[in-house]
Amino acid sequence: MIKKNDFILIGIILAIVLLIWSLSFFKINWPMNFFMKTEGSKVRITVDGQEYKILDLDKDTTFSIEQENGKFNTFEIRDGYVDMIDASCPDKICVHQKEIHYDHETIVCLPNKVVLEIIDGQVNEVDSVAN
């Protein structure tokens, strides 16, 4: 009943999944910012499609987004990086996502409909400052 082609299909799907996972394992942030790395200066918090707050990246802080029925997402801003440290969602995919720093990078919590996005990027000035 099961044909050989079916197993080939399963194999191809598994190969794609393994490829994506190994890319993210080697800290290649797939598929965003694969080519362009512009540093952002602000983080925009969006809850359920509505803009919630915009924070500066140069001020270290810990911020909690509280929603009704006990949903929360806690993230911290440290050294210009934004990282989700705790959340009420059961899957915790947002907590496991990498910290974000470059323009247009995002952390998404789908169950709580929370999106953190780095905005207002400028051309990377670290090198010129160091010189």
Next chain:
Amino acid sequence: MKTKKIATYGLLVSLAFILSYLESLFPIPIPIPGIKIGVANLVVMIALYGFGSTQAFVLSIIRIILVGFTFGNLSTMMYSLAGGLLSCLLMILFKKLKFFSMVGVSIIGGISHNIGQILMAILILESASIINYLPALLITGTITGTLIGIIGGLIEKRLKKFLVNY
């Protein structure tokens, strides 16, 4: 013959409807909108192989609208429409191409259901990084698709003599 056609449609729609309801009673503890066992897809598979492409397509549209209005709201209906229509169209296409057996077609249906819902989530939440969920959804779609395909094959084998008279 016409009466029998109407009765069969009614039977399939109610089966798909009930299976969707049962599925909504037992949510899997992973709150990603794309993850479902997709038992209702079983009925679409039977319709596709037992009766034909048109029947399967009409059946999925009726099921999605009925379930959407009864147990969900407009936003969950958007997700199911995106997933359901994409998976139904791709299953019809791959059945016609004859590359795969019922299992392969069902896997195509399972993963395209999830891909459709991810695309809809990207549109609704306006953020492309939901695509991070794609690998996990590909895996679950493959597993459920395989199971549905095997079960569907068994059922179709037993229903064959009734389906021929249709």
